[in-house]
Structure formats: C-alpha cells, structure tokens
Amino acid sequence: MGQSDGGNRRKLQRMKAAAIVFLATTGLICLVNLVSQDKEFSEKENRVLEQKPKLTLGAVESGRFMKQYESYKSDQFAGRDFWVSLKTRVDLIAGKRKANGVFKGSDNYLLEDISVMNEEQVKKNTDAIRAFAEEYPELPVYMMLVPNAANVLQDKLPPFAVTEDQDAQFAKIQKDLGDSVHWIDVSKAMKKHKNEEIYYHTDHHWTTLGASYAYETLVKNMKLDPSKVPAFKPYAVANDFNGTLSSTSGYEAGYEESIYIYAPKKDKDAVEVVVNYVDEQKKTATLYDRSKLKGKDKYGMFLGGNYSMLDIRTTADTTARLLLFKDSYANAVIPFLTPYYREIIVIDPRYYYGDITEVMQNHKITDILFLYNGNTFVEDNSISGVLQNGETE
C-alpha cells in the first residue's frame, strides 16, 4: 500500500514537473519572439520574409489575414536557422537523404531532383521555338539544354535513389523541335567530365568549369573560330560560397566552395564590353557584379543576376550578333562568348515583356541561341509568350 502511495505521489510530482516544462518552454519561446526584431530578408533562405499583415475587415473575411499572419509568425520565428538545422540533423540520423526536393549525395554533393516535365507547357514552348526558327529560315537557331547534376552525377545520389529520366526528357524535346532548330548536345561533354568539379556542391548551378565545357561544345557546333581568341585562365573570386541547395535543404550549411571566373591571361587581350541593362536603364563596363560576392546569392556575381534584357556590346572584331534566350545557367557562359560577337542581346523570358520582332530588326541579329538547364526548361511557362510577342491564343 505504502509503495503504491509512493508511486502515485511520484507520478503526481512527475506530472507537475511536466506542467512546468511545458509552460516554461512555451513561455520562454513566446518571450524571445516578443523581444526579437522582425527581419525583412533572410540571407540564408535568400528571400523576402513575410511582414506583419494589416488587420482589415476584407482581409479577415476572406481569410487572407489569417494566412499571412501564419506565414508571418513562422517566417519571423526567433532562431529559425537553428530550428531548421536541428530538424535536418535528426532527419539524417533517421536515414532520410532528401529534403525539399534536394538529395544529400556523397562527397558533400547536394543534388536537386530532376523536375517532372510539364508536357503541355513544353509542347507550347517547343512549338513556339520551331515557329520562330521557321520565321527566320536564313538565321541559324541553336538549342542547348544543360543536364542537371542529378542526371550527370548519378553516382553521387544516395543509394537506390531514382529520379526522372532527364535523358528521355531531352530526347523528346529534341524530337519535338525538329530539324529547323539545331540541337547542341552538351550532355556528352558534361558526362565525360563528370569527375571534375563541373557542378557546385551546394548550389543548383554549374560551375564556371562546367560552363567552359559547354562553351567548347558551342564553339564546335556554332562553328565559331577560336583561333583569334586568347586562352582563358580561371581565377577564384570567392572561397566562401554556400549555395541555395544548402539553404532549401538545410544540409551542408557549413560547406564553403569557390567561384571562379575565366579571363584571358593578359588583360590587354580581353575584349572590352559595355553591358546595358535595358529596362533598368543602367550601364556597366563589366560582366561581373562583385558586390554580389558579399551577399548570399554569390552566383549572382555573373552579370548581376537575371534581368529581362541585356544588351552587351563588345569590341570584338566581327559583325556577328547573337540573340540569347536563357535562364541563369547561361550567365556563366556569356563571358566566354563575348569575344565572338559584336553584340549579344540576352533575354530572360521569365521577366521580359517586350517585342521580339523589333529586337530582331533593330539589332540585325545573325545567330539565335536558346540555353537552359533541363529543370528550368521543362517547367518554363514564359518562352512561348515572349516568342509570340505576348500574344496569347
């Protein structure tokens, strides 16, 4: 009897202590959150954070206020980074090798899962590209789709991991584009060099080395003449890059890697450039925005990131003028191409709302190149709109 009384008393004390644990934890976290200042931007996640929403009758009635308030609370939660890294660590112990669509591979490689193809949208885009090529039969139209790391570095994926078949996706796209578009296969080159550092470990982009192999492939396929172009040499511009895959997954938060730029050995060999950010009405004399190296988005150093339209004029001794439709992968390739063109018009259809026919006429375009990475292309919903000058059927 006495023993069971003791047991009951102990149980009661245990419960009382649990009450204190619950209240103290909740109270402490509330307090810390009350004191901590709201932030506007998360460096780590590289995005704008939700701010406290305004309380209006309309917003409450539609439920918009509540939704915003919830994302506000979790965006501004004190110690967010600490909580995120705690979770991913536990997941790893539990055997999980994928978070938010990012695989944790071997050799510190993070690999973005291969995107599922949006068949309808891809069809629209390939149709539009084909129609565009047929509209300018005298001009060569090239298409280079860059395979993603999870495709090229399959042996780095976690054991048994399966992804979408990107090779099959590319084959289908190539077939849909038909003969009027000149397909440039860069997968072979990337796979040949897969043991080199051609992709960042912690970012979804390719490295400048990877881009240089794509450049070599372009030279061959676009019949460019490299004889007059000085040889490039890599220079490290940052050694503390930790990319977006690390942010989205929470893995490898401490892994730092280098970003290189390739430049001619002698400064005087380099072509001069003027980059005109058309919509921003800004001009610079460089392809690199070094201020980006101070922030999180260090890959943005290439051309300062993605802009709707760039007009790059060079001192190259040629009359060739390139129109480039692209995503961010192309940003690392463009510096290699500047010695070959008098002018490169760079269009990022995701942000571009102008008139393509006008661009074609005003800039006397001689070559057209589409350069995308597979994951962006199979999900893109902007190319067809831009090529049809914003007409929607």
Next chain:
Amino acid sequence: MLFSSIVFLFTFLPIILILYYLVPRPMKNVILLFGSLLFYAWGEPVYIFLMIFSILFNYICGLDIARNLGDQAAARRSLIFTVAVNLCILGFFKYEGFVLDSLSAVLPVDISYRAMALPIGISFYTFQILSYIIDVYRGHVKVQTNLLDFALYVTMFPQLIAGPIVQYADVDRQLHVRKESWGKFGEGSMFFIRGLAKKVLLANTIGMVYTEVAALAPGKVSVLSAWIGCISYAFQIYFDFSGYSDMAIGLGKMFGFEFLKNFDYPYISQSITEFWRRWHISLGSWFREYVYIPLGGNRVPVIKHLRNLLIVWFLTGLWHGAAWNFVAWGLYYGLILILEKYFLSRVLERLPAVIRHIYSLVLVLIGWVFFFSPTLGGAVDYIQLMFGVGANGLVDSEGLYLLTTNLLLLILLVIGSTPIVHRAYERVMAGRGKILANCVVYAAMFLLCIAYLVTETYNPFLYFRF
C-alpha cells in the same frame, strides 16, 4: 487553426491559458467559448455564422423537446424536425456535390451545381449536437438551459475540428463543475506533447513516403513500393488522427475537462471486430448508441441484424467522405464484420495469434487503399499492384530506396503502434528520481516538434476532409 502550428502554440494557446486562469470561475466558460469561436473563425471566417446558427437553433429545439416530453407525439415531432434540419445542413454542405454527381451519372441529364467549401469539423460537431438532441428526447440528460454552456459544448476548440466526438452525457456535468489542477495540467501537457510528436514527427514524415509512392507513374510501381505506400499511409493516418486525439485530450485536461480515449493501439488487433473496438472509438460508440441500437442491434432476427450492420457501415463509410470509395470502404468493413460474427470468428479462434494478426493487418491495409484512392477504380488498380498485377516487378530500385531511407522510421512506427513503448517508459519512470529524466524527454520531444514545425511547410491535416 491547427494545433500543430506556430500561431496556435505560441500565440493562441498562451493567451487563452493566461486569460482562462486569470478570470474568476463564472467567466472561465466565457473565455473558452470566445476562444473556441475565434479558433473556428480563424480557418473559416464565414462559416462561423453557420456555426452560430446551428447553436441557436439546436439550443431552442432542445428546450422545445424538453418542454414537450410529457407529450410523446409532440416531442417526437420536434425531435424529427430537429434531426432533419441538422442532417439537411450536413447533407447540403457535405453531400450535395456527391449526390448530384451520382444522379448525373445515372440520369440522362447533367446537373450542374456550385461546389462549396466544406465547413471544417461539420461532421464532428453535427454528431455532437445530435447526441445532445437525441439524449434530451430520450430523457438520458437534462436539457441545457444555459446557452453559453451549450455553445461551449458544441464549439469547444480542443475537439472541435477532429474529435473525439464527445457525447453530451459525458461532459454535461463538467460544463459547470470541473476541477483544474497542477497535476492534471501536467498530465494534459504530456498528452499534448505526445500527440504533437505523433503528428509532427511521425505522421508528417511517413506521410511524405506515401506521397512519393502515390506520385509514381503507373508503370513504375513495384509490389514492394505498393506495400510501402500502403503501410506508410496506414501509419500516417493512425499517428495523425490518434495524435490529434491525444492533443485534444491533453488540451481538455489543461482546462479541467476529461474526454474519453479515442484510440487503443488498433494495429495490434487480432480481428477486424477488435480493430473497430480500438479505432476511432468515439465514432463507433456514436453509431452504436444512436443508429445500431435504436434499429434493434443484434436482438432481432438474423436478417434484420444483417440489415442493421450494413446500414451502420454504409453510414460510417459515408461519414468519412462524400464519395463512393468511402461507401465501399464502409461496406467492406460491414461485410467482414458480418463474416466474422457468423462464421470467421470460430475459425480464427483456432489459429495462432500471429496468423490472426497478419489476417487483420492485411485486411486493414486493403481497407486503407479504398480510403486513399481518389476513385473506386483507382483503388482496385492499386490493390492489384499490391498483389503483382501490373506491377514493375516484385522489387525495384525505387522500392529499395524508399525502404532503406525509411527503415529506421518504419521500425519506430511499428514499435510505436504497440503498447510496448508506453509500458516500458512507465515502468522506467515509476522508479525514484525520474522526475528530471521525464522532463528532459518531454522537453526534447517538444523542441523537436517545434524544429519540425518551423521547418516544414508540409503540414496538411488529413481529417479536414470530413
């Protein structure tokens, strides 16, 4: 609002708790009611008016039935009217689309309608209201004259959106006489943290495995993947739903309420009959109390008994969702229960426990396929996959990947579905000097849950559909 959300844990709950314990006794129910309405309106700002209408209507009808209790016929008329109105509301919001779709399929005309969002928790609170109305009519409970207490019974936020379905008779007294204490608060905290961990750490995590399998292209599912998918879903729905019930019970205790338990380790069952005694207990009790027994239960000729069982299980299926696969799911269980009652139980008795266990689990898993498949045809296809028809072999790389990366989790879930963990834990903690250890365990669970909640955008709650 979800219990497993930052806003609930660190804004709503602390404020309600502080107010609740600050105000004098008579005001406590007002705070709870006010909080519950806010809790509901947070996710359903417009349907709060439907809720308020339901409360007022049933409050008045309850009074009316009680007033007529002397006159059998009048009381009966009033009861039928009240029940009919409640079922019409439920039917209109939940089953309108289903009925019209089914009619369109049969009739030569196409009937169009505007699909409406389902008011959260309507299936739960309608059943709570009906338990009150019917019990007042039967004289099992005294009519509630205090509108505030009645409104609190209907809206009480701990069990408002996902149960357990509390019968009025069980909380009648507690609505005005109940005792809060440190010990009870602590017990409630442990229940709550346990439930939160079940939901956030286990259910959400294994849920992603199910989602992965469900997203596989038709030709790419091996037998192994199909079973992993189905088992993952079974664990997800159990830990999700029972976790939510634990949180509800825990929150109830924090405010001095005692709710009955809703789950009792259903996956250790050795027959389907036993499974339904252990799964969603409050729903089973409700159907027994208000449908099965009034129809005559089993004290009727065999043919009527069969009819009663089929009605109950047809309705149980329909309650879970307005679609034919839920009906099929209900009838599937109805048939198995009939078989067990009249024939299988005698066979099962002679089999070893392991076989009985496997028999039950396989049937339950097949049942979940009806539950998670979007259509009846989809369910049949999936079941075929599980038995190799149209599957991508017995084992493939995808299946192995799913198995290896989730093996530890799956083992944990298997053990967690049995009473072993809880029993062992209680035995260890019964000793002296374990207070601190217990605190550390619960604090760690709580902190981990917060880490998961802050990180995860993936936080859907399965039982919102009902």
